[in-house]
Amino acid sequence: MAARKAAKKPNVSAEELQGYYRDMLLIRRFEEKAGQLYGMGLIGGFCHLYIGQEAVVVGLEAAAEEGDKRITSYRDHGHMLACGMDPNGVMAELTGREGGYSKGKGGSMHMFSKEKHFYGGHGIVAAQVPLGAGLAFSDMYKGNDRVTFTYFGDGAANQGQVYEAYNMAELWMLPCIFVIENNQYAMGTSTQRSTKSPSYWERGAAYGIPGEEVDGMDVLAVKAAGAKAVAHCRAGKGPYILEIKTYRYRGHSMSDPAKYRTREEVQKMRDERDPIEAVRSMLLTGKHATEEDLKAIDKEIKEIVNASAEFAKESPEPALEELWTDIYAAETAPQNA
Amino acid sequence: MATEILMPALSPTMEEGTLAKWLVKEGDTVSSGDIMAEIETDKATMEFEAVDEGIIGKILIDEGTEGVKVNTPIAVLIEEGESADDIEASSAPAPAALSGEEGKAASPATASTPDAPPTPSVDLSPDYPEGTTMKEQTVREALRDAMAEEMRRDDTVFLMGEEVAEYQGAYKVSQGLLDEFGSKRVIDTPITEHGFAGIGVGAAFGGLRPIVEFMTWNFAMQAIDQILNSAAKTLYMSGGQMGAPMVFRGPNGAAARVGAQHSQDYAAWYMQVPGLKVVMPYSAADAKGLMKTAIRDNNPVCFLENEILYGRSFEVPDMDDFTVPFGKARIWREGSDVTIVSFGIGMQYALEAADKLAEDGISAEVLDLRTIRPMDTGAIINSVMKTNRCVTVEEGWPQGSVGSYISSVIMQEAFDYLDAPVINCTGKDVPMPYAANLEKHALITTDEVIAAVKQVTYR
Numbered sequence: 001m002a003a004r005k006a007a008k009k010p011n012v013s014a015e016e017l018q019g020y021y022r023d024m025l026l027i028r029r030f031e032e033k034a035g036q037l038y039g040m041g042l043i044g045g046f047c048h049l050y051i052g053q054e055a056v057v058v059g060l061e062a063a064a065e066e067g068d069k070r071i072t073s074y075r076d077h078g079h080m081l082a083c084g085m086d087p088n089g090v091m092a093e094l095t096g097r098e099g100g101y102s103k104g105k106g107g108s109m110h111m112f113s114k115e116k117h118f119y120g121g122h123g124i125v126a127a128q129v130p131l132g133a134g135l136a137f138s139d140m141y142k143g144n145d146r147v148t149f150t151y152f153g154d155g156a157a158n159q160g161q162v163y164e165a166y167n168m169a170e171l172w173m174l175p176c177i178f179v180i181e182n183n184q185y186a187m188g189t190s191t192q193r194s195t196k197s198p199s200y201w202e203r204g205a206a207y208g209i210p211g212e213e214v215d216g217m218d219v220l221a222v223k224a225a226g227a228k229a230v231a232h233c234r235a236g237k238g239p240y241i242l243e244i245k246t247y248r249y250r251g252h253s254m255s256d257p258a259k260y261r262t263r264e265e266v267q268k269m270r271d272e273r274d275p276i277e278a279v280r281s282m283l284l285t286g287k288h289a290t291e292e293d294l295k296a297i298d299k300e301i302k303e304i305v306n307a308s309a310e311f312a313k314e315s316p317e318p319a320l321e322e323l324w325t326d327i328y329a330a331e332t333a334p335q336n337a
Numbered sequence: 338m339a340t341e342i343l344m345p346a347l348s349p350t351m352e353e354g355t356l357a358k359w360l361v362k363e364g365d366t367v368s369s370g371d372i373m374a375e376i377e378t379d380k381a382t383m384e385f386e387a388v389d390e391g392i393i394g395k396i397l398i399d400e401g402t403e404g405v406k407v408n409t410p411i412a413v414l415i416e417e418g419e420s421a422d423d424i425e426a427s428s429a430p431a432p433a434a435l436s437g438e439e440g441k442a443a444s445p446a447t448a449s450t451p452d453a454p455p456t457p458s459v460d461l462s463p464d465y466p467e468g469t470t471m472k473e474q475t476v477r478e479a480l481r482d483a484m485a486e487e488m489r490r491d492d493t494v495f496l497m498g499e500e501v502a503e504y505q506g507a508y509k510v511s512q513g514l515l516d517e518f519g520s521k522r523v524i525d526t527p528i529t530e531h532g533f534a535g536i537g538v539g540a541a542f543g544g545l546r547p548i549v550e551f552m553t554w555n556f557a558m559q560a561i562d563q564i565l566n567s568a569a570k571t572l573y574m575s576g577g578q579m580g581a582p583m584v585f586r587g588p589n590g591a592a593a594r595v596g597a598q599h600s601q602d603y604a605a606w607y608m609q610v611p612g613l614k615v616v617m618p619y620s621a622a623d624a625k626g627l628m629k630t631a632i633r634d635n636n637p638v639c640f641l642e643n644e645i646l647y648g649r650s651f652e653v654p655d656m657d658d659f660t661v662p663f664g665k666a667r668i669w670r671e672g673s674d675v676t677i678v679s680f681g682i683g684m685q686y687a688l689e690a691a692d693k694l695a696e697d698g699i700s701a702e703v704l705d706l707r708t709i710r711p712m713d714t715g716a717i718i719n720s721v722m723k724t725n726r727c728v729t730v731e732e733g734w735p736q737g738s739v740g741s742y743i744s745s746v747i748m749q750e751a752f753d754y755l756d757a758p759v760i761n762c763t764g765k766d767v768p769m770p771y772a773a774n775l776e777k778h779a780l781i782t783t784d785e786v787i788a789a790v791k792q793v794t795y796r
Contacts, residue, residue: 032369036388039345041407046349069543102576112575119542120575124566130532131567134539141495141521141545164532171527249370255348257381263372270370326577327611329635 014288024054027078029305050078052249055275057082059222071119071132072151074109091312099315126159133165136176147175147233155186157200166207175233180243187252188260201243211241217273341410347383355403457715471652479621483628495522498550534560538567541581551587568637569612582635589641600769602733607639615709617641619684621651626661664711672702676720679730680706690786725756726793735763757793
């Protein structure tokens with residue numbers, strides 16, 4: 001993968017490229033700040049950072065339209081920022097505060113936004129895969145042409161329920177894009193040590209689901225593949241699989257020392273394949289932006305992230321009464337809701 | 338501006354650690370992502386990365402120092418042209434530990450004082466108006482009618498499960514539904530409980546109201562993660578933004594001679610889970626009224642049916658829209674000497690026992706819980722305050738049974754009203770055997786209920 005060069009897309013506009021740069025940088029700086037707040041004890045429990053994988057969600061969100069749905073695992077901060085959720089609300093959920101998306105009751109792994117069609121934030125590896133197929137089912141049932149992006153990792157890709165979902169998704173032609181974010185390590189176990197069939201997308205063939213492998217360090221390649229998958233689903237042709245080869249720079253979670261790979265391996269990725277650096281270099285060499293333009297974006301992002309951290313520190317802890325709310329929804333449904 | 342670099346917390350439980358090694362020295366320039374130090378936590382040696390750009394102005398904690406508390410300043414990061422001493426002026430106090438009052442929030446339902454329990458307000462109103470015409474119907478037909486009526490009422494309701502459509506239901510509960518509603522709304526699934534339960538929950542997140550049939554609740558064990566972790570908890574985890582308005586249903590408990598893996602009562606399992614509602618009807622009228630309520634409920638409902646009861650006939654009110662509210666027990670017969678509390682097929686033993694006990698001059702009040710969660714504990718307490726004795730009857734295993742929970746509620750709320758210890762009649766503490774005689778012994782029997790009542794009434 002490291003040898004592959006970023007695909008040159010001649011007709012990408014300066015505005016579009018700058019947008020990718022900005023969106024990926026927001027995720028990276030946000031995650032670095034989250035790591036810092038974790039170190040200060042302001043964020044507790046499990047915290048899984050998305051650093052290195054930014055091009056995956058930013059590329060796919062570029063292929064999405066209003067009303068499309070997305071659902072993912074516990075490594076979810078990037079997905080939320082990419083679909084337009086408020087960094088303040090995300091960071092305040094990480095610190096377990098009232099201003100968080102789940103009022104502090106969900107945490108890093110469990111956030112949702114009905115408004116942005118973001119359906120979590122799920123902590124059980126692969127459980128979100130049938131859930132995503134079910135979201136796609138709801139759109140098919142309603143007869144609209146919306147699609148659902150169902151994200152999971154290479155670790156989840158070995159769970160049985162993924163294949164149960166594949167089978168039914170193709171059987172019922174559900175508009176579901178199964179996005180395998182293959183960052184090559186299921187916690188500490190490399191794909192080589194997990195399976196003898198490491199080309200995960202090809203497993204879809206057993207169910208009749210088409211798919212492809214995508215360079216996940218190249219945001220333009222991800223966007224192009226995403227557009228193809230979206231078109232397939234919107235046309236009523238059933239599900240599609242994108243296996244996106246990516247890399248996480250940090251450990252599985254904050255408490256993972258990542259001794260299962262060498263420092264050189266990580267450094268090589270950072271130096272040679274960094275998705276943000278790639279866009280930065282495209283912007284500069286293609287004269288789509290000046291150093292000053294990029295500095296201005298950097299500054300803007302830094303301010304957004306710092307503001308989110310401030311908000312997350314200052315937002316009060318949830319009132320103790322919140323312990324007892326949101327356990328049950330109001331009793332009954334309106335007629336023909 | 339000079340900033341302090343603080344000793345990081347690098348695991349959910351870390352309070353202090355060893356600063357094993359510095360990988361930078363004073364005067365070094367660092368940028369975001371550079372590894373500055375190695376820190377030993379209680380679990381592992383972790384690399385500590387720089388978050389901001391700057392110059393290491395001063396190292397405050399030497400390498401090899403043990404027991405460095407989290408949030409202790411370990412170094413000072415300065416910008417070009419600054420001195421490490423600038424930190425004195427600009428230093429902000431280390432962030433305080435998360436504030437928050439110690440202590441617990443009061444439970445909304447606090448137990449009353451044991452020596453003066455107020456009489457609980459109990460809803461004893463009938464489920465349908467007096468004079469309503471009744472019709473004879475099996476539990477199977479009542480459940481089908483309930484689903485059909487709700488599917489006519491609300492387009493978002495659909496049924497999915499194994500053999501629910503073309504086969505007309507493994508136990509014929511969904512007979513005729515495919516013909517009326519078509520394959521869009523009555524959907525045969527492959528034999529993949531884990532997968533289709535998850536798809537059902539996802540569809541509920543997406544705004545539909547699925548009814549997910551398990552051919553039996555034994556098979557729902559494959560899907561229990563989706564029922565608990567995805568359906569029951571999402572409303573809470575999302576701060577009320579979204580949940581799973583849906584019904585999981587199917588036969589529960591022992592049928593007849595189907596062996597250990599197909600004969601288990603899950604009432605006590607699901608009863609424990611906040612976010613779920615658990616229904617276990619006995620009569621056809623309750624099966625119908627509760628199923629309609631379950632489909633309309635905005636929460637995930639586990640609806641525990643019973644294969645033996647499917648074919649049994651009861652009087653069902655002949656009404657356009659008959660529903661039974663959750664959390665309201667039904668008194669099947671009034672009595673003064675003992676309260677027998679049961680639900681589902683356990684009611685059969687409870688009622689038979691009450692008939693026979695009446696012949697011996699013992700007047701038993703028989704209470705059908707109908708919903709296990711929410712549980713009408715008020716009705717139980719109310720009755721026990723009158724009879725002073727209680728026997729619970731269920732098919733499930735004894736340890737952690739529904740009855741053991743009822744016993745603890747009675748002990749906490751009506752202890753001084755008890756004239757005898759509560760006895761829990763349950764299935765035996767064994768996997769279900771196949772042999773006819775052994776199976777009969779493993780299940781609860783009417784004679785055991787009678788014996789328990791005689792014991793608590795000292796007869």
